Amino acid sequence: MSIFHNRYQWLLDAAYVWRQEMKQAFRDEGVLIFFIVVPLLYPLLYSWVYNNETIHEVPVVVIDQSHSQLSRQFIRMCDASPDVRVAYYAEDLDDAQSLVSRQVVKGIYLIPEDFATRLNRMEQGTISVYCDMALMMTYKAVFQTAMAVSQQMGAEIQTKLSGNYTAREDVITTQPLAYEDVPIFNPQGGYGTSVLPAVLILILQQTLVLGIGLAAGTARERNRYGDLVPIHKCYNSVGRIVLGKSLCYLMIYAVMGAYLTVAVPHLFHFLQLASGRALLVMMIPYLLACVFFGMTVSCLVRYRENVMLLMVFVSLPLLFLTGVSWPQSNIPAAWQGISWLFPSTFGARAYIRLNSMGATLNDVLPELRYLWIQAAAYLGAACLVYGHQLRQSHRHAHERLDYLRKKRLLRQRLGTKKDRKR
């Protein structure tokens, strides 16, 4: 009977810790910002920033020195393409360059004087393309449009020269081997579609760690001796503290996680291939790993502001380590190793593959395994550091008690001396 009673009491204590933590989280505005406001608003803002996905009608300037029917055809076709807009005509390169310098255009098409002459003589004609390399996306638009138009015009010239009889023959002359490119999983090549899933997952981890760190900092500063764990009968064992606290964070982030992985993609019509069950199976270990990771980190910082100084700037490197911007296969081994310390690496990879690439749970098994390993390892770490904190606050309490006892003893002795003198 007493075992059951003890268990029950243990649970009650954990529930008390949970309640205290919940109260504190909703009372502290710093924690509130990171637990509620940022996860609610940031995804909306990012989705808004990237909602156009791709760029169209990049302005270019044309220097047409050829002034021929062929050169005008090239310009017309470029202007008609979806990605490029011929915004200006210039007389020479200096003129055109000053337009690039003023950020009015992003590239220059130079059609030399002998362009049409050479083509009519059955020689190779050249068109020079100058790109502003400050932006990769505009560079690609300017270059690829010129490339596509030149190939199409080239095909027309080829058919004229070959003297075929049928349309089918024309096609075979220009392209004996047909090819088809099929972009899958992000067919429009959208920037938001590729980056946002990783950003959403990263926001979950970063806000959790920052929020937990701030909450722990506040707890320390409110405490008389700067201890994380208060002296209270309910805070008497590591298990109760870790269970109570993690339950509180997990409850808040169950809601936030659902909002970020289900509601936000739904609102902004992002790709959503993962089933609810798959998301649940992936998010549980991810959130657990994040919570325990956050609790471990929170014990390492002395003042509450320090967690901000430590965790905010790593967000950007962590985003790169997930492999959305720079391919995962090309991340140097040392950084790969470091990336294994953070739940976001595997969380983002698993989420992208489930949600944007329609993978099954079986396909992301390695990532899920790593997430569970991380959850277990950080649970152990959290228990260890909280055990240390608990011992420390007990030691402080004992020291204080000893001090008070000695003081009382001294006072008693002094008091008795005074009495004798009297």
Added chain:
Amino acid sequence: MKYLWQLSSLVKRECKILYKNPIYGFCMVLFPLFTLLFFTSLLHEGVPEDMPVGIVDLDNTSTSRGLVRRLDAFQNSEVVARYSSVAEARRAIQENRIYAFLYIPKGTTEQLLSARRPKVSYYYSLTSLTGGSMVMKDLKTIATLGSAGVGQATMRAKGFTPGQIQAFLQPIRIDLHQIANPWSNYNIYLSAVFVPGIMMLFMFLISAYSLGMELKFDRGKEWIAMADGNAVVALLGKFLPQAVVFLALIFSYEYYIYEVLEFPRLGSVWMIVLLAVLQVFASIGFGIFAFGLMPSLRMSMSVCSLWAMLGFSLAGSAYPVMGMDESIQALSWLFPLRHYYMLYQTTVFNGYPLIDAWFHLVGLVAFTLLPWFVLRKIKNAMLTYVYIP
């Protein structure tokens, strides 16, 4: 003269604070240098090389194997696996083993030789844009070369000269000039924005932090008293030593990327110096302003970090600002990193005259002057506010 004495004693006091609290050393030197090392070593390849791609070759002839061999020889792609069906290859993409695959259906060579125009397909995943587009480029070249190879063989057999063959196969040639970054090197492109961006994040945070610490440890009154109640002198004395440290940090970053890693630049050294000075003072100005608006350590630091993180998106270096909604385009003016990036790419990267980026110069100067609006509020906060944890 009086101001100078006050200033020197304030500077001495600040130096002592910077020296004593290790947080400053971490945030002003170690973390930014770590970031510099991180980005430059992560992207040291410049262009992603040897990305894993797969092959579904159902034809299996010497021609199809030739295509595969040529693909393998390209810089960006490496053929790592062969699959027996498209479904299997797609699963390999979903399991993250390859980024793309080339599908050569059965009978391709036969149809090619009998001029029946077979079709090869390549499938690539664009969930990673950089990787996907690089692999796509290789695969596209292969297919074009495959076509050209057939035409070349036919024409050679008919007795055309190489010049004639080339002029026929590619009548219009594109002569590409990639100004200032001829290798389309991603290290040059990304490190030059993200590393200064992280440094600006730390400048925001440390400015707000150092002001908040005065309040927290109740040294605010002493600090204002040392400047004889003059908030301008007090702020100057406090932030001059920090600015010097940050400038040294930025110059070591510039030295590392331009002298050690040899990033190209067309602008002069003086532009770099001007940009560094503007960067430091604008960021510190923003940090002080944020603290002045909300004289509480946690609120001002939260605002600074959220603002700085948004700045990375709104700087428009990865996804251009011109592609965003108009309201967001206007919003981007409120981010110092946006102005820094525009000034950098116009004057340093491309080497164009400063006058063409005057708007962004004015923007950074405006950020530098922002603390003017909150001078009284900061002084008031230091003299009357009490820190509540």
